[in-house]
Amino acid sequence: MKLKYLLLGIVLHIISSSVFAQYLPLISENVLWSHVEIHCLPGYNSYSSRYYAFKNDTVIGETIYQKLYATDSPDQTGWYLWGLYREDTSTGKAWYRSVFPESEGIAYDFSAQVGDTVEIYNPAFSADLIRLIVMEKNIVEIGGILRKQLKMWEPQHIQSEIWIEGIGSLYGIKNSGMSWAGAACGSEELLCYWKDDKNLWQNPAFETCFFELTGRVNLPAASPHFSFQITNKTLIINKLHHTGLLIIYNMLGKEVLRQSLHETVTFSLTSLSQGFYLVRFVDPLGVSVTKIWLP
Known part of the structure; x- marks a missing residue:
């Protein structure tokens, strides 16, 4: 019995050593x-x-x-x-x-x-x-x-x-x-x-591989689409079907931008300092929220 466990230990050691040696x-x-x-x-x-x-x-x-x-x-x-x-x-x-x-x-x-x-x-x-x-x-x-x-x-x-x-x-x-x-x-x-x-x-904590919609409730397919280009610090909002209100907050909860939107718009955020920001858009269809990082 001792020999059996000894051989098993040797095999496991060889397997472990082989795995750690590879990359x-x-x-x-x-x-x-x-x-x-x-x-x-x-x-x-x-x-x-x-x-x-x-x-x-x-x-x-x-x-x-x-x-x-x-x-x-x-x-x-x-x-x-x-x-x-x-x-x-x-x-x-x-x-x-x-x-x-x-x-x-x-x-x-x-x-x-x-x-x-x-x-x-x-x-x-x-x-x-x-x-x-x-x-x-x-x-x-x-x-x-x-x-x-x-x-x-x-x-x-x-x-x-x-x-x-x-x-x-x-x-x-x-x-x-x-x-x-x-x-x-x-x-x-x-x-x-x-x-x-x-x-x-x-991830065992979630039942999906992608969250397409954000906010308190599921929004219809006509909800606005956010796109943030980190290389030039540009925020693009399109697929707008209703006039809505865009508000951007820093992570301290301070409002740094507020604007009414009714068509596709591109914002340059180069004036904002480095950090995370919450982007919130409200229209008759509901609320959309996303988080962006400004380098």
């Missing part, structure tokens, strides 16, 4: 992510979604980057550039290069071991490097493939986050280091992950 790339043009943004509003939450995908590459200096695009359209049209990534598959590290400002840093490090501190660059949450401590490192099976899973800890805000090899943070592909944000009202999570058009992972 499943994060960056690929045949994968797709969807996120859900949960917006805290008085008395209720609203939800919105975006798709993210790598499309094409670019060269800066002598370095090749893959372009990460995003769209908030349910039919996956109107893609806009979110940022640039590069990856070293020999070390299991991925770097993020923001469009504004043009700077770069580590986004993921799957070579990190338990007890290591990983310094993350993500200007969406902090102007400084975000330090995450690896608390656990194990193996999970997703889509029939064994993958490394790291549980990270952000000690300053006593928050944790999980990274899965080939998938990224469970806060979403672009949100490594989001645990630094702490328990602020509102959040963002990974909804679904596809590879080769197969849905390999779905």
